[in-house]
Amino acid sequence: MRLFLKLLARNRLAVFGAAVLGVIVIVVLLVPLLPLADPDVTSTGDRFQRPFSAGHPLGTDHLGRDLLSRLLWGTRLSLAVGFAAAVIAGTIGAGIGVIAGYFGGRVDNVIMRGVDMLMAFPYILLALAIVAALGPGLMNALIAVAAVNVPFFARNIRGITVGIAHREFVDAARLSGMGHGRILLSEIVPNVLPVVVIAMSTTIGWMILETAGLSFLGLGSQPPHTSVVPGVMILLIVMSINLLGDGVRDALDPRLRSGALSRPMAATLVDRDTVPDAQGPGLLAIDGLRTEFRVGPRLYKAVGGVSLSLAPGECVGLIGESGSGKSVTALSVMGLVASPPGVITGGAVRLEGEDLIGAPYARLRSLRGDRVAYIFQDPLATLHPLYRVGDQLAEAIRVHHAVSREAAAARAVKLLADVRIPNPEARARAFPHELSGGMRQRVGIAMALANEPEIIIADEPTTALDVTVQAQILSLLDDLRRERGLAILFITHDFGVVGQLCDRVAVMYAGRIVEEGRTEEVLASPAHPYTKRLIACVPELGGGRRWLEAIPGLPPAVDSLPEGCAFAPRCAKADDACRTGEIALAGDGRKVRCLKPEVVA
Amino acid sequence: MGGYILKRLISAVPVLLGITVIVFAIMALIPGDPATAILGSYATPENVARLNRELGLDRPLVSQYFIWLGNLVQGDFGRSFALNRPVLDEVLERFSATLVLAGAAFVLCALLGIAAGVVSAARQYGAADKAITVAVILGISVPSFFLGMMMILVFAVRLRWLPVSGMYEIYGGGDLRDLLRHLAMPALALSVVATGVIARLTRAAMLEVLRQDFIRTARAKGVGEGRVIWGHALRAAMVSVIPVLGIQAGFVLSGAVYIEIVFQWPGIGRMLVDAILKRDILLVQGGVVFVAACYVFFNILVDVAQSVLDPRIRT
Numbered sequence: 001m002r003l004f005l006k007l008l009a010r011n012r013l014a015v016f017g018a019a020v021l022g023v024i025v026i027v028v029l030l031v032p033l034l035p036l037a038d039p040d041v042t043s044t045g046d047r048f049q050r051p052f053s054a055g056h057p058l059g060t061d062h063l064g065r066d067l068l069s070r071l072l073w074g075t076r077l078s079l080a081v082g083f084a085a086a087v088i089a090g091t092i093g094a095g096i097g098v099i100a101g102y103f104g105g106r107v108d109n110v111i112m113r114g115v116d117m118l119m120a121f122p123y124i125l126l127a128l129a130i131v132a133a134l135g136p137g138l139m140n141a142l143i144a145v146a147a148v149n150v151p152f153f154a155r156n157i158r159g160i161t162v163g164i165a166h167r168e169f170v171d172a173a174r175l176s177g178m179g180h181g182r183i184l185l186s187e188i189v190p191n192v193l194p195v196v197v198i199a200m201s202t203t204i205g206w207m208i209l210e211t212a213g214l215s216f217l218g219l220g221s222q223p224p225h226t227s228v229v230p231g232v233m234i235l236l237i238v239m240s241i242n243l244l245g246d247g248v249r250d251a252l253d254p255r256l257r258s259g260a261l262s263r264p265m266a267a268t269l270v271d272r273d274t275v276p277d278a279q280g281p282g283l284l285a286i287d288g289l290r291t292e293f294r295v296g297p298r299l300y301k302a303v304g305g306v307s308l309s310l311a312p313g314e315c316v317g318l319i320g321e322s323g324s325g326k327s328v329t330a331l332s333v334m335g336l337v338a339s340p341p342g343v344i345t346g347g348a349v350r351l352e353g354e355d356l357i358g359a360p361y362a363r364l365r366s367l368r369g370d371r372v373a374y375i376f377q378d379p380l381a382t383l384h385p386l387y388r389v390g391d392q393l394a395e396a397i398r399v400h401h402a403v404s405r406e407a408a409a410a411r412a413v414k415l416l417a418d419v420r421i422p423n424p425e426a427r428a429r430a431f432p433h434e435l436s437g438g439m440r441q442r443v444g445i446a447m448a449l450a451n452e453p454e455i456i457i458a459d460e461p462t463t464a465l466d467v468t469v470q471a472q473i474l475s476l477l478d479d480l481r482r483e484r485g486l487a488i489l490f491i492t493h494d495f496g497v498v499g500q501l502c503d504r505v506a507v508m509y510a511g512r513i514v515e516e517g518r519t520e521e522v523l524a525s526p527a528h529p530y531t532k533r534l535i536a537c538v539p540e541l542g543g544g545r546r547w548l549e550a551i552p553g554l555p556p557a558v559d560s561l562p563e564g565c566a567f568a569p570r571c572a573k574a575d576d577a578c579r580t581g582e583i584a585l586a587g588d589g590r591k592v593r594c595l596k597p598e599v600v601a
Numbered sequence: 602m603g604g605y606i607l608k609r610l611i612s613a614v615p616v617l618l619g620i621t622v623i624v625f626a627i628m629a630l631i632p633g634d635p636a637t638a639i640l641g642s643y644a645t646p647e648n649v650a651r652l653n654r655e656l657g658l659d660r661p662l663v664s665q666y667f668i669w670l671g672n673l674v675q676g677d678f679g680r681s682f683a684l685n686r687p688v689l690d691e692v693l694e695r696f697s698a699t700l701v702l703a704g705a706a707f708v709l710c711a712l713l714g715i716a717a718g719v720v721s722a723a724r725q726y727g728a729a730d731k732a733i734t735v736a737v738i739l740g741i742s743v744p745s746f747f748l749g750m751m752m753i754l755v756f757a758v759r760l761r762w763l764p765v766s767g768m769y770e771i772y773g774g775g776d777l778r779d780l781l782r783h784l785a786m787p788a789l790a791l792s793v794v795a796t797g798v799i800a801r802l803t804r805a806a807m808l809e810v811l812r813q814d815f816i817r818t819a820r821a822k823g824v825g826e827g828r829v830i831w832g833h834a835l836r837a838a839m840v841s842v843i844p845v846l847g848i849q850a851g852f853v854l855s856g857a858v859y860i861e862i863v864f865q866w867p868g869i870g871r872m873l874v875d876a877i878l879k880r881d882i883l884l885v886q887g888g889v890v891f892v893a894a895c896y897v898f899f900n901i902l903v904d905v906a907q908s909v910l911d912p913r914i915r916t
């Protein structure tokens with residue numbers, strides 16, 4: 001609750017809405033006490049007085065009634081009517097929705113059919129017809145507006161109830177022999193209530209607008225200038241309710257709270273003080289890379305100073321558990337870490353000596369997919385669901401090369417053939433959801449190859465696939481790499497995969513590299529206790545998922561790294577020395593970050 | 602595809618039947634005797650009774666309903682006593698005027714709303730986003746009839762840029778230019794609320810889509826930011842925007858009632874309000890059923906558009 005109020009108070013628009021609404025409500029509550037003229041007293045002598053005339057601060061209407069008084073009394077009535085209509089519609093609608101959602105089956109079917117039917121009506125016609133049947137008058141307008149809105153509530157609340165009705169606690173209540181009535185009252189209603197209240201409060205403004213509209217229709221046309229002030233009043237009330245309602249909804253939305261609804265920008269934000277000196281050859285050189293996630297006041301150091309290089313035609317594996325920072329490292333290379341919340345705070349990534357971290361967006365874009373291409377993990381999520389795969393491939397070519405539509409399409413088919421997709425002409429016209437998982441990943445690979453890049457960064461490309469398909473994709477990648485001299489940075493959590501494909505391997509733990517070396521050497525004699533554990537529990541290719549459980553303990557949260565060796569809490573050999581001070585990644589070629597390595601590197 | 606459309610059309614039949622029942626039931630509840638309304642309050646009881654018999658109003662409600670429904674199915678909507686012309690003729694004429702108004706307003710709100718929503722999402726928390734957010738809040742809070750009146754006061758009465766009301770000039774008008782001059786204000790006033798709703802929903806949908814993995818893929822391919830947003834992201838966001846467009850089209854059609862009265866537009870909303878006030882029952886029933894039926898078919902159209910746009914629905 002405190003958090004909620006704090007969030008609400010941060011939203012300036014909501015605060016403004018609350019203030020305006022508060023003032024109006026207070027005034028309206030005080031109306032009977034104020035020295036106002038009787039709103040209904042007509043006086044032919046005082047017709048159409050201008051505003052600011054004596055005794056009538058806002059003037060009078062066509063019957064000589066005091067406008068200020070009418071305005072305030074009218075506002076009081078409007079608010080009351082809007083509130084009442086929202087409560088009535090909300091209560092009845094929620095009741096219907098809860099019953100439909102809880103009982104399901106035939107009850108649900110019949111009720112929702114009726115609701116659909118009512119919603120098929122243009123609502124004003126329905127409200128007008130109801131008013132016509134009941135006769136004019138504010139009370140009847142209220143009933144009409146409430147009635148028209150019942151289906152909206154019913155439908156919303158039904159959806160929520162369906163979700164709740166199948167939760168464990170409801171099943172438990174049912175098994176314990178509670179009657180339907182008791183379950184509804186004790187389990188369902190308390191859970192639905194907050195949603196109903198929020199929906200009611202956000203629709204009050206709507207109700208006021210509709211009632212105003214209906215009374216407008218009933219009254220027929222009036223000289224427009226007499227409706228300026230009431231119109232502005234309605235606008236103010238409805239606006240303040242809407243602002244407050246939005247603020248409440250936003251403050252309650254957990255996704256907004258965590259900042260997860262922020263849109264990632266075109267390239268990751270960079271906020272670094274110093275640029276490391278250029279060093280070492282290599283096609284791609286990651287040098288002291290630091291990437292953080294800034295979520296509200298918290299800071300997650302996902303990558304804490306990673307250096308890694310890739311030579312032309314070389315395949316380097318970057319291995320680690322999920323959360324070790326391996327994917328963030330890979331995405332940082334081309335500025336693809338979602339930002340906000342991601343920020344690159346240090347280090348450099350050099351492509352043939354050119355620093356990519358500091359590069360302007362336009363430069364980065366021209367390199368993306370052209371010289372450095374990515375293959376991502378889950379191709380169902382990473383391919384655009386609504387574009388044909390051939391078009392997606394052709395687009396990858398056309399953003400970098402001025403070729404005709406036909407030429408790009410033909411090349412797309414050729415690419416599909418290159419990744420051994422049978423019947424490529426037909427497949428090019430398919431949508432991603434029409435292909436199997438393995439086929440989709442082949443499309444992902446074809447897309448990466450589209451512009452014949454020098455480097456491919458493959459971020460767990462086989463993780464979502466079953467073992468046989470995994471093996472096929474790996475051998476395809478291996479073939480392509482040899483045919484085309486591709487350099488590959490291969491991100492994985494599976495030592496079996498590394499062993500099959502990679503020349504060198506770097507092991508990541510808690511945002512840092514803890515061991516690096518030639519794949520055969522690391523596999524044959526791992527130096528870091530963590531690496532040793534990893535290798536010890538790889539049963540066979542593709543079985544790597546099991547090793548997580550095989551190492552006791554969990555990897556540390558990257559926002560609270562222990563001092564000294566991050567692996568110490570899980571390491572059997574840890575002693576006091578391991579828990580103090582910085583431990584360097586020592587060695588040349590074969591490197592290890594450990595005070596007591598298993599073998600001397 | 603054809604099968605899908607057929608299925609939707611068949612499922613509309615019970616909805617349409619239900620609508621006729623509701624309309625009939627509500628109108629049957631309306632106090633006041635149509636025969637008295639037609640003959641005036643000085644009619645003799647015998648005359649009223651005779652007219653009631655002629656109109657079939659002395660039969661039980663259920664059989665009245667079925668006679669009415671039977672005629673409807675054959676395209677016979679009856680005769681309006683107040684206008685003394687076939688209900689269908691009047692309804693068609695008035696509805697076409699409403700369609701011009703609502704259609705223009707719908708095009709406006711769809712274009713403006715989507716564009717504003719996309720810009721707002723693309724510049725999240727930036728100046729443009731804040732300005733649009735405030736404009737949207739104002740837009741969805743203003744009573745449209747009030748907005749219409751203010752527009753008349755400013756643009757027609759004060760500035761004299763545009764005509765106050767009506768659809769054509771009575772003398773010498775009638776061409777497209779004349780229509781557009783008369784259409785500008787009512788269409789804009791009618792579109793404001795829907796524009797706000799669509800903008801806000803488009804923004805939310807875009808923000809949702811922009812976090813998806815396939816957007817990152819597009820960027821990783823080197824697709825430029827303009828194309829990422831107006832192409833890849835908007836295309837995917839449209840899947841959730843289209844149903845809202847459908848709902849808003851219904852609201853625009855409903856809201857036309859107010860605007861038609863404010864601007865004296867000769868549409869079906871104004872006709873219905875008049876008919877309700879005059880107890881012209883057949884005209885009300887015919888008009889409401891006609892509009893509701895159009896609305897149902899329009900919703901089917903929206904669903905079909907949705908399935909064309911999203912190939913995943915079809916399978």
Ligand code: SF4
Nearest residue numbers: 565568571578594595
């Ligand atoms: S430094 Fe110490 S705690 Fe860390 S891995 Fe080596 S032995 Fe274990």
